[in-house]
Amino acid sequence: AQSVTQPDIHITVSEGASLELRCNYSYGATPYLFWYVQSPGQGLQLLLKYFSGDTLVQGIKGFEAEFKRSQSSFNLRKPSVHWSDAAEYFCAVGAGNNNDMRFGAGTRLTVKP
Amino acid sequence: NAGVTQTPKFRVLKTGQSMTLLCAQDMNHEYMYWYRQDPGMGLRLIHYSVGEGTTAKGEVPDGYNVSRLKKQNFLLGLESAAPSQTSVYFCASSYSTGAGGTQYFGPGTRLLVL
Numbered sequence: 651a652q653s654v655t656q657p658d659i660h661i662t663v664s665e666g667a668s669l670e671l672r673c674n675y676s677y678g679a680t681p682y683l684f685w686y687v688q689s690p691g692q693g694l695q696l697l698l699k700y701f702s703g704d705t706l707v708q709g710i711k712g713f714e715a716e717f718k719r720s721q722s723s724f725n726l727r728k729p730s731v732h733w734s735d736a737a738e739y740f741c742a743v744g745a746g747n748n749n750d751m752r753f754g755a756g757t758r759l760t761v762k763p
Numbered sequence: 764n765a766g767v768t769q770t771p772k773f774r775v776l777k778t779g780q781s782m783t784l785l786c787a788q789d790m791n792h793e794y795m796y797w798y799r800q801d802p803g804m805g806l807r808l809i810h811y812s813v814g815e816g817t818t819a820k821g822e823v824p825d826g827y828n829v830s831r832l833k834k835q836n837f838l839l840g841l842e843s844a845a846p847s848q849t850s851v852y853f854c855a856s857s858y859s860t861g862a863g864g865t866q867y868f869g870p871g872t873r874l875l876v877l
Contacts, residue, residue, distance in 0.1 A: 692870060694853070699865060
Protein backbone atom coordinates (compact mmCIF):
# COMPACT_ATOMS: atom_id res chain seq x y z
CA ALA A 651 0.00 0.00 0.00
CA GLN A 652 1.04 3.57 -0.49
CA SER A 653 2.43 5.62 2.38
CA VAL A 654 3.27 9.21 3.20
CA THR A 655 5.95 10.75 5.38
CA GLN A 656 5.94 14.31 6.60
CA PRO A 657 9.37 14.70 8.21
CA ASP A 658 8.60 17.90 10.11
CA ILE A 659 6.20 17.62 13.04
CA HIS A 660 6.26 21.32 13.84
CA ILE A 661 7.57 24.36 11.94
CA THR A 662 7.71 27.96 13.08
CA VAL A 663 8.12 30.80 10.59
CA SER A 664 7.88 34.56 10.87
CA GLU A 665 5.02 36.34 9.21
CA GLY A 666 6.06 37.40 5.72
CA ALA A 667 8.71 34.71 5.44
CA SER A 668 8.58 31.93 2.88
CA LEU A 669 7.39 28.46 3.75
CA GLU A 670 8.12 24.97 2.53
CA LEU A 671 6.49 21.89 4.04
CA ARG A 672 7.95 18.55 3.06
CA CYS A 673 6.08 15.48 1.92
CA ASN A 674 7.54 12.19 0.70
CA TYR A 675 5.45 9.35 -0.59
CA SER A 676 5.91 5.71 -1.41
CA TYR A 677 3.93 4.23 -4.27
CA GLY A 678 4.88 2.14 -7.28
CA ALA A 679 2.90 4.00 -9.90
CA THR A 680 1.93 7.62 -10.45
CA PRO A 681 0.11 8.66 -7.33
CA TYR A 682 -2.69 11.08 -6.71
CA LEU A 683 -1.32 13.66 -4.27
CA PHE A 684 -3.13 16.09 -2.03
CA TRP A 685 -2.44 18.77 0.53
CA TYR A 686 -5.09 19.54 3.12
CA VAL A 687 -5.14 22.18 5.85
CA GLN A 688 -6.86 21.83 9.21
CA SER A 689 -7.51 24.83 11.42
CA PRO A 690 -8.01 24.17 15.13
CA GLY A 691 -11.31 22.42 15.83
CA GLN A 692 -12.15 22.23 12.14
CA GLY A 693 -12.32 19.60 9.45
CA LEU A 694 -9.85 19.30 6.61
CA GLN A 695 -9.92 21.66 3.65
CA LEU A 696 -8.31 20.82 0.33
CA LEU A 697 -5.48 23.19 -0.63
CA LEU A 698 -4.43 21.57 -3.89
CA LYS A 699 -4.05 18.28 -5.67
CA TYR A 700 -1.93 16.63 -8.34
CA PHE A 701 -3.16 13.94 -10.68
CA SER A 702 -1.14 14.39 -13.86
CA GLY A 703 0.30 17.00 -16.19
CA ASP A 704 2.14 20.08 -15.01
CA THR A 705 4.18 19.13 -11.97
CA LEU A 706 3.76 22.55 -10.37
CA VAL A 707 0.22 22.94 -9.11
CA GLN A 708 -1.42 26.04 -7.75
CA GLY A 709 -3.88 25.93 -4.91
CA ILE A 710 -6.00 28.18 -2.80
CA LYS A 711 -4.71 30.81 -0.37
CA GLY A 712 -1.55 31.37 -2.41
CA PHE A 713 -0.12 27.87 -1.91
CA GLU A 714 1.63 25.80 -4.54
CA ALA A 715 3.23 22.38 -4.60
CA GLU A 716 5.67 20.66 -6.88
CA PHE A 717 5.61 16.98 -7.74
CA LYS A 718 9.10 15.54 -8.15
CA ARG A 719 8.94 11.93 -9.24
CA SER A 720 12.69 11.39 -8.93
CA GLN A 721 12.56 12.40 -5.28
CA SER A 722 9.11 10.94 -4.51
CA SER A 723 8.21 14.30 -3.07
CA PHE A 724 5.31 16.73 -3.17
CA ASN A 725 6.43 19.74 -1.13
CA LEU A 726 4.08 22.59 -0.32
CA ARG A 727 5.28 26.18 -0.64
CA LYS A 728 4.11 29.68 -0.02
CA PRO A 729 6.24 32.76 -0.76
CA SER A 730 4.94 34.89 2.11
CA VAL A 731 3.18 33.44 5.12
CA HIS A 732 0.29 35.22 6.83
CA TRP A 733 -0.69 34.80 10.47
CA SER A 734 -3.91 33.14 9.33
CA ASP A 735 -1.90 30.30 7.79
CA ALA A 736 -1.18 28.90 11.24
CA ALA A 737 -2.76 25.44 11.14
CA GLU A 738 -1.94 21.80 10.65
CA TYR A 739 -1.12 20.62 7.17
CA PHE A 740 -1.59 17.11 5.88
CA CYS A 741 -0.17 15.50 2.79
CA ALA A 742 -2.11 12.55 1.38
CA VAL A 743 -1.54 10.02 -1.37
CA GLY A 744 -4.18 8.07 -3.25
CA ALA A 745 -3.72 4.94 -5.29
CA GLY A 746 -5.80 3.78 -8.25
CA ASN A 747 -8.86 4.96 -6.41
CA ASN A 748 -9.37 7.13 -3.36
CA ASN A 749 -10.86 4.34 -1.31
CA ASP A 750 -7.46 3.84 0.24
CA MET A 751 -6.04 7.30 0.62
CA ARG A 752 -3.20 7.49 3.11
CA PHE A 753 -2.44 10.60 5.14
CA GLY A 754 0.79 11.77 6.63
CA ALA A 755 1.01 12.50 10.35
CA GLY A 756 0.77 16.23 9.70
CA THR A 757 2.95 19.31 10.16
CA ARG A 758 1.87 21.96 12.60
CA LEU A 759 2.70 25.47 11.43
CA THR A 760 3.17 28.30 13.88
CA VAL A 761 3.48 31.85 12.54
CA LYS A 762 5.41 34.40 14.60
CA PRO A 763 4.39 38.04 14.42
CA ASN B 764 -25.45 24.27 1.10
CA ALA B 765 -24.24 22.59 4.28
CA GLY B 766 -21.75 20.19 2.68
CA VAL B 767 -20.83 17.44 5.15
CA THR B 768 -22.27 17.57 8.65
CA GLN B 769 -21.57 15.33 11.62
CA THR B 770 -23.62 14.62 14.73
CA PRO B 771 -22.78 14.86 17.60
CA LYS B 772 -19.83 17.26 17.90
CA PHE B 773 -18.64 15.81 21.19
CA ARG B 774 -19.49 12.77 23.26
CA VAL B 775 -18.24 11.07 26.40
CA LEU B 776 -18.84 7.34 26.77
CA LYS B 777 -18.07 4.79 29.43
CA THR B 778 -16.26 1.62 28.45
CA GLY B 779 -18.72 -0.90 27.06
CA GLN B 780 -21.36 1.62 26.03
CA SER B 781 -22.54 1.87 22.45
CA MET B 782 -23.20 4.84 20.23
CA THR B 783 -23.77 5.86 16.64
CA LEU B 784 -22.16 8.76 14.85
CA LEU B 785 -24.13 10.27 12.01
CA CYS B 786 -22.69 11.78 8.86
CA ALA B 787 -24.86 13.56 6.31
CA GLN B 788 -23.94 15.13 2.98
CA ASP B 789 -26.06 17.19 0.65
CA MET B 790 -23.79 17.08 -2.41
CA ASN B 791 -25.26 13.91 -3.89
CA HIS B 792 -21.88 12.17 -3.55
CA GLU B 793 -21.64 8.45 -4.15
CA TYR B 794 -18.64 7.82 -1.94
CA MET B 795 -18.46 8.32 1.79
CA TYR B 796 -15.71 7.62 4.33
CA TRP B 797 -15.11 7.45 8.05
CA TYR B 798 -11.66 8.33 9.42
CA ARG B 799 -10.20 8.58 12.87
CA GLN B 800 -7.52 11.11 13.74
CA ASP B 801 -5.05 10.46 16.53
CA PRO B 802 -2.10 12.63 17.57
CA GLY B 803 0.97 11.97 15.47
CA MET B 804 -0.80 9.50 13.21
CA GLY B 805 -2.73 11.60 10.74
CA LEU B 806 -6.04 10.25 9.51
CA ARG B 807 -6.72 6.54 9.16
CA LEU B 808 -9.60 5.12 7.17
CA ILE B 809 -12.05 3.03 9.21
CA HIS B 810 -14.75 2.11 6.69
CA TYR B 811 -16.03 3.50 3.45
CA SER B 812 -18.98 3.19 1.09
CA VAL B 813 -19.06 3.35 -2.67
CA GLY B 814 -22.80 3.78 -2.86
CA GLU B 815 -26.12 3.33 -1.11
CA GLY B 816 -26.36 -0.08 0.52
CA THR B 817 -22.62 -0.83 0.24
CA THR B 818 -19.85 -0.71 2.81
CA ALA B 819 -16.25 -1.88 2.94
CA LYS B 820 -13.41 -2.06 5.44
CA GLY B 821 -10.59 0.41 5.52
CA GLU B 822 -7.28 0.40 7.31
CA VAL B 823 -8.55 0.17 10.92
CA PRO B 824 -12.07 -1.36 10.92
CA ASP B 825 -11.98 -3.43 14.11
CA GLY B 826 -14.51 -2.41 16.76
CA TYR B 827 -16.64 -0.39 14.33
CA ASN B 828 -19.61 -1.06 12.10
CA VAL B 829 -21.18 1.13 9.44
CA SER B 830 -24.36 1.40 7.44
CA ARG B 831 -25.38 3.34 4.35
CA LEU B 832 -29.13 2.93 4.09
CA LYS B 833 -29.59 6.26 2.35
CA LYS B 834 -27.25 7.86 -0.14
CA GLN B 835 -26.87 11.01 1.90
CA ASN B 836 -26.17 9.34 5.25
CA PHE B 837 -23.31 7.22 6.55
CA LEU B 838 -23.50 5.91 10.11
CA LEU B 839 -20.58 4.75 12.21
CA GLY B 840 -21.38 2.50 15.16
CA LEU B 841 -19.41 1.49 18.20
CA GLU B 842 -21.07 -1.55 19.78
CA SER B 843 -18.89 -1.72 22.88
CA ALA B 844 -16.68 1.32 23.28
CA ALA B 845 -13.09 0.96 24.49
CA PRO B 846 -10.64 3.63 25.69
CA SER B 847 -8.56 2.95 22.57
CA GLN B 848 -11.42 4.40 20.53
CA THR B 849 -10.94 7.81 22.09
CA SER B 850 -10.27 9.90 19.01
CA VAL B 851 -11.59 12.54 16.68
CA TYR B 852 -13.74 11.04 13.95
CA PHE B 853 -14.09 12.63 10.55
CA CYS B 854 -16.55 11.84 7.83
CA ALA B 855 -15.84 12.67 4.21
CA SER B 856 -17.58 12.32 0.89
CA SER B 857 -16.56 12.46 -2.74
CA TYR B 858 -18.25 12.46 -6.10
CA SER B 859 -16.01 9.76 -7.48
CA THR B 860 -12.68 8.13 -6.88
CA GLY B 861 -9.38 8.37 -8.64
CA ALA B 862 -8.65 11.60 -10.44
CA GLY B 863 -12.03 13.11 -9.70
CA GLY B 864 -12.23 12.05 -6.14
CA THR B 865 -11.57 15.11 -4.03
CA GLN B 866 -12.85 14.34 -0.56
CA TYR B 867 -14.87 16.89 1.38
CA PHE B 868 -14.67 16.63 5.14
CA GLY B 869 -17.08 17.26 7.96
CA PRO B 870 -16.09 19.23 11.10
CA GLY B 871 -15.41 16.12 13.17
CA THR B 872 -16.77 14.39 16.27
CA ARG B 873 -14.62 14.29 19.36
CA LEU B 874 -15.17 11.06 21.32
CA LEU B 875 -13.83 10.35 24.78
CA VAL B 876 -14.16 6.84 26.18
CA LEU B 877 -13.56 6.54 29.90
